[in-house]
Amino acid sequence: xxxxxxxxxxxLFGIILVKSQVVSWFRIQEMFHLQSFHMYGVIGSAIxxxxxSIQVIKRFQIKTINREAITIPDKKxxxxxxxxxxxxxxxxxxxxxxxxxxxxQVGSGFLVIxxxxxxxxxxxWVYGLIREKLPH
Numbered sequence: 001x002x003x004x005x006x007x008x009x010x011x012l013f014g015i016i017l018v019k020s021q022v023v024s025w026f027r028i029q030e031m032f033h034l035q036s037f038h039m040y041g042v043i044g045s046a047i048x049x050x051x052x053s054i055q056v057i058k059r060f061q062i063k064t065i066n067r068e069a070i071t072i073p074d075k076k077x078x079x080x081x082x083x084x085x086x087x088x089x090x091x092x093x094x095x096x097x098x099x100x101x102x103x104x105q106v107g108s109g110f111l112v113i114x115x116x117x118x119x120x121x122x123x124x125w126v127y128g129l130i131r132e133k134l135p136h
Contacts, residue, residue: 020042023105095116097116099120
């Protein structure tokens with residue numbers, strides 16, 4: 001019962017993803033075929049909200065609910081991020097799903113996405129196995 005707030009938040013987030021058609025395979029394909037602005041608008045809005053949020057946290061030195069300082073470390077450029085992003089994008093274009101809305105798609109009745117979900121879990125597991133051998 002302690003974690004019910006997380007369950008409710010996740011359910012609300014899933015409903016928002018479904019209602020805004022962000023989890024729609026057709027909307028995702030429209031985006032990759034450059035036929036619709038819908039997904040670009042959603043992603044662009046999320047980026048703007050993220051930038052503003054980070055700047056507010058940094059400038060006003062916002063603290064967590066437990067009064068702990070929030071530190072956002074600077075990140076160095078790494079070519080692995082470019083390669084990983086390309087692989088991620090290709091997978092997203094092929095399957096019509098990224099990791100965020102996978103469960104919402106399955107919950108909406110698109111059971112074929114279960115294959116993508118299981119593949120994402122398997123990929124994460126394999127990464128965990130070989131992580132120490134990869135250049136980071």
